[in-house]
Amino acid sequence: MDMIFPYLRAFLCGGALCLIGQVLIDKTTLTPARILVSYVVAGVVLGGLGIYPWLVEFGGAGATVPLTGFGYLLSKGVARAVEEQGALGILTGGLTASAAGITAAMFFGLLAGLVSHSKPKS
Template sequence: MDIFWEYARAFLCGGVLCLVGQILIDKTTLTPARILVTYVVSGVVLGGLGLYKYVVEFGGAGATVPLTGFGYLLAKGVRKAVAEHGLLGALSGGVTAAAAGITAAIFFGYLVALIFKPKSKS
């Protein structure tokens, strides 16, 4: 029964993040690209302040998979690298922490581009 609540919390957390994004798309003049950047920056800021870890503890994958989780991962990587390497770690920590996710996105994007043929919208 405990795993049910873990899934429920992840669904709730991810759902709220998606709901906020949809409301921003529907009710504001922000473009989807700006909303995505806002999500990443929000994750970095909340992660840097140490607040997003509580969201991750509650929502699990519902908090780490969306773009706010990517921003949190960048902030966490920078914090760790600065502790280990000093100020120079601020330049490399985020990319080092997110390297696996970035590599997977590039690889699978390339794989899909090889399999499917692009079509024009018109």
């Protein structure tokens, strides 16, 4: 029974983040792009305030996989780089921390583009 609780917490955490996004889409005039950017910024702010690590501890992948997790990763990388390199870390920390994820996204996007055969809509 203890093995199911991490999955349940991840489901609840990720589901809550998705629910908030869906409510914002349905009940506000915000565009999906602005909501996605807001999620990244929220992850950065909550990570900088020290709140998001608690959410990651509770929700696991339910907190790290959504875009708020990407924002948290950026803030964590910047904080670590500033400790190590000083002010230069402000510019380099976020990209250094997220380089593997960005590279994987680009690689798999390229792979999907090569495998699929897109056609014009007309």
